[in-house]
Amino acid sequence: MSKITAAITAVGAYVPEYVLTNEILETMVETNDEWITTRTGIKERRILKDPDKGTSYLGIKAAEDLINKSGVDPSEIDMVIMATATPDLLVASTASYVATKIGATNAFSYDLQAACSSFLYGMSTASAYIASGKYKKVLLIGADKMSSIIDYTDRATCIIFGDGGGAALFEPNEEGLGLQDEYLRSDGVGRDFLRIEGGGSLMPPTAETVANKKHFVYQDGKTVFKFAVSNMADVSERIMQRNNLSHDDVSWLVAHQANKRIIDATARRMQLDDSKVLMNIQRYGNTTSATLPLLLNDFEKRFKKGDNLIFAAFGGGFTWGSIYLKWAYNA
Numbered sequence: 389m390s391k392i393t394a395a396i397t398a399v400g401a402y403v404p405e406y407v408l409t410n411e412i413l414e415t416m417v418e419t420n421d422e423w424i425t426t427r428t429g430i431k432e433r434r435i436l437k438d439p440d441k442g443t444s445y446l447g448i449k450a451a452e453d454l455i456n457k458s459g460v461d462p463s464e465i466d467m468v469i470m471a472t473a474t475p476d477l478l479v480a481s482t483a484s485y486v487a488t489k490i491g492a493t494n495a496f497s498y499d500l501q502a503a504c505s506s507f508l509y510g511m512s513t514a515s516a517y518i519a520s521g522k523y524k525k526v527l528l529i530g531a532d533k534m535s536s537i538i539d540y541t542d543r544a545t546c547i548i549f550g551d552g553g554g555a556a557l558f559e560p561n562e563e564g565l566g567l568q569d570e571y572l573r574s575d576g577v578g579r580d581f582l583r584i585e586g587g588g589s590l591m592p593p594t595a596e597t598v599a600n601k602k603h604f605v606y607q608d609g610k611t612v613f614k615f616a617v618s619n620m621a622d623v624s625e626r627i628m629q630r631n632n633l634s635h636d637d638v639s640w641l642v643a644h645q646a647n648k649r650i651i652d653a654t655a656r657r658m659q660l661d662d663s664k665v666l667m668n669i670q671r672y673g674n675t676t677s678a679t680l681p682l683l684l685n686d687f688e689k690r691f692k693k694g695d696n697l698i699f700a701a702f703g704g705g706f707t708w709g710s711i712y713l714k715w716a717y718n719a
């Protein structure tokens with residue numbers, strides 16, 4: 389029997405309607421379109437304005453988009469993984485709620501949190517379950533309502549992040565398509581540079597933590613930038629080398645959308661032509677767990693069966709890595 393690999397067989401996505409442009413941000417904090425564009429590549433982001441809706445809403449809409457496009461019967465889904473850094477609630481799994489709402493009534497489900505690397509790590513997890521032979525349909529959702537943890541008076545962070553969700557279905561493949569190799573890394577040295585200090589077990593919420601804005605994202609941008617540039621480029625280059633892939637062999641770079649300059653640096657190290665570098669950061673900003681599936685959904689029609697995709701991500705923790713996947717279908 390040939391080896392089972394895990395292939396992506398369908399994708400879907402959702403972004404909220406409200407568009408927060410650089411021009412609007414200029415009226416909120418001391419910043420300007422030129423600074424944001426040249427430093428990050430971002431022009432606008434989507435924001436989920438409805439205060440009664442959490443990350444699950446983004447995940448449900450993305451999964452429903454996938455289900456409608458692919459025709460997959462949700463009751464046949466074995467497992468739902470929800471990659472997110474902004475669960476609806478603490479303790480109660482967001483994945484379980486999403487699975488029930490989309491009709492994945494026979495699935496088991498759980499959340500996976502690795503900051504901006506959540507979806508990348510989730511790809512590894514989904515693939516391992518498929519490759520084990522035990523499960524046939526694993527739905528991986530990446531969604532984040534970043535606006536729920538951003539301080540819109542802090543110009544260092546509020547210009548970067550946006551809300552969104554995306555989904556990918558993993559199924560067994562016997563033609564050798566799907567996930568080929570992965571190189572995943574982490575280093576706890578990063579925990580002080582990108583984090584939310586309050587609300588966890590180290591600093592439970594109090595009136596004081598709220599008053600001192602300890603429940604918002606804090607980022608030492610310069611340090612994160614430095615680590616992100618070198619680490620994302622290192623792992624991407626390494627995964628190419630150990631799979632004997634030249635820049636001609638790589639069809640697409642699917643990189644976490646945190647900053648255009650970080651993506652460009654990774655592409656340069658891989659000696660990739662710009663035309664192979666997928667980019668939608670200008671429209672969505674950094675949607676954390678949703679960046680990779682939003683790229684897959686936006687560029688799905690350009691992918692051909694057999695294309696070599698290199699995924700790369702970097703995030704809080706620090707967490708980072710690269711995955712080599714062969715695309716399995718023509719849209």
Ligand SMILES: CC(C)(COP(=O)(O)OP(=O)(O)OC[C@H]1O[C@@H](n2cnc3c(N)ncnc32)[C@H](O)[C@@H]1OP(=O)(O)O)[C@@H](O)C(=O)NCCC(=O)NCCS
Pocket residue numbers: 418419420423424427428504543544547607608609610612613616646647650674702703704
């Ligand atoms: C956040 C980031 C865009 C800032 O860019 P930078 O070139 O490092 O800018 P700095 O933080 O050094 O700030 C440079 C100057 O611009 C100012 N500045 C910061 N934010 C600004 C804004 N939104 N508008 C205008 N000026 C701003 C700073 O105050 C600083 O001024 P100073 O020199 O007078 O002190 C960049 O560090 C970055 O992208 N970091 C990584 C982010 C990331 O990838 N995070 C997620 C990982 S998953």
